[in-house]
Amino acid sequence: MKKLALAAVLLSAGVAAEESIWRDPVDGKLDASRWLLENAYGFLPIPLLITDPAIGAGGGVATVFFHETEEQKKTRKENPEKITSIAPSMSGLVALGTDNGTQIGGGFHQGIWKDDAIRFEGGVFNADININYFGFGAPVQMNTKGNYLFSDIDFRIAGSKFFLGMGYHFMDGDVVFGQDTSTRISDKDARVDVRFMYDGLNNPFSPTSGAKAKVIYSNYSTLWGGENEHQRLNVDFRSYHTINNKWSAAWRINGVSTSGDVPFMQDPMWICEALLPCAIKVTMSRLVKLKLDTT
Template identity: 40%
Template sequence: MNISNIKLAVKTATLSALSLLMLPNIASASFMDGFKDPIDGRIDASQWILDNSAGFMPIPLIITEPAVGTGGGAALLFFHETEEQKALREQNPEQVSEIPPSVTGVVGAATSNGSSLAGVFHSGNWENDNIRYLGGIFGADFNLQYYQEGSEQANKFNIKGLYFFQDIDFRLGNSNFFIGADYVNMSSEASFDLSPMLPGVDPLALDSTDAHLGLKLTYDSRDNQFAPRSGTKAGMKANMHGKGVGGDFDYQDYHVFVQSYHRLAHKWGVAIRLDAQSTTDGAPFYAKPYIDMRGMAAMRYQADNTALAEVEVSYDIDDRWTVLGFAGSGKAVNNDQSFNQAKWQNAQGGGFRYLIARQLGLRTGVDIAKGPEEWTVYLQFGGAW
């Protein structure tokens, strides 16, 4: 298990909350007025989310990740809108906020294959978006599958433990560049089901701690952090794992990525994603990168190095509804392989979005993707990346 899965859970919880807060009590007409946009009169959650950001709110969550099955849970979230943000929003109701409110949350979820997750987190935007922060602690118990190189046979394993993370970025002057660092400490127990090979043998359990200190440089000119329509986010990151930072494994991993969004015309948009990750020898199997793309289960295509490219084309039916199609391809390559030896793994699909919170620029919808093995349905809150 790696930290990207935990951060994905945090993002899903946050964006799910922003979307699902709009679920109304249809018996109350006055309640429904809070979900009507004063600009176009259509269903919108902006006012409800922002004007009621006091106290914790219970939010349902839905999980559709093929690696762990279907499931759900709930989050208790608190939105922190600054006085400056509130004043700007009230003065300019037609304007989409470029700085999302900070969010503190408590999350719990479980899935059909017996996996579960619970934890607390805070996602903050401070000093007029000059400082960005994400931190928290999660307890997780995941039932997953591990595929050895060249094998179609899945090896079942369970991993459970505590995942603590701190992530902070500082804007460089008035630019779109951020310099940052993060720290992750993951103490876990991994147990492997040996019964397919050795019937009657008890599962093999391994206790370990994987910790890293990471340094990163990020460029972010996106027009919205929840569901960008234009701009680019790109970055490079190096993580140093070892006993000096509290772990049992000595290795390094590196990550470079580009996510670029463009408007081709008033109604047409295109988004491009490039991503590459590399891990040196010494990493535990669960920490190695995998092809992370719609249509592919987590850890299905995993190796020492991964590279992928994905493109998404969208069309706005009107100011609220958008349809889209996407396709991508990636490779998982071990250190003892050449790039050409690894096979390209392809995925494609389509979906739709609805602008559910105009003043936050938040869109929600559904994607259906087909990877090498199966069809998968994803409930999306914000951007897919």
């Protein structure tokens, strides 16, 4: 009888310990973050729902793996109630599809290094996208298939909220109109970016206050492995505002200016019309387009 009682106590203690890892130490509510961080095989599945009229209805899933540094792990265990603004590094796999045959898949990694003094983002994706093209007047189905890879790195300036960075992006694909292979257009674009960024958000995943701004100059050239020579300037500003402890609001302005031998797939107004039919579009000039939308 004593042995049974002892076994029951030990079992209860084990269950309680197991449950504690699923509870937030501050409010006691269900929280899987510690389990995800402390298990190498733990990942966060994120369901994706697509309702964009440009590519149809569908969905997919992303699996995200988190990677803590030893210093982050030590701080978390010693101060479980401390809230940190430095996110752990993470890697992920993404797969999605829609009812018009669009399919996208790939993987990515986001590295947060040196106490957030260095940020890295990179990934490889393959896409088979069906979308309506309005450049001929009446809409014509356009299919684009290709591969896309990118690599960006940013360096924090003297412990401030400002970053200076650079990146490399490469895209290789084919475009076909109306399933007519005689219309096939092959395109290979490669670019090098130089960017200046301000990040004053209170949370990297779900911000409720602060602002984030980026100015990115992109140089597309045969020097980088592409087939076209053109330039792009992108200015992106996002602002987040807390309304109360349950609600927050956000707004965004994104402006794009292009020059040179710009392929139609890279034309910002075409992208705005094809992919963002509900956005407010303002043409400022032949080469300068401004897109206003909400986040």
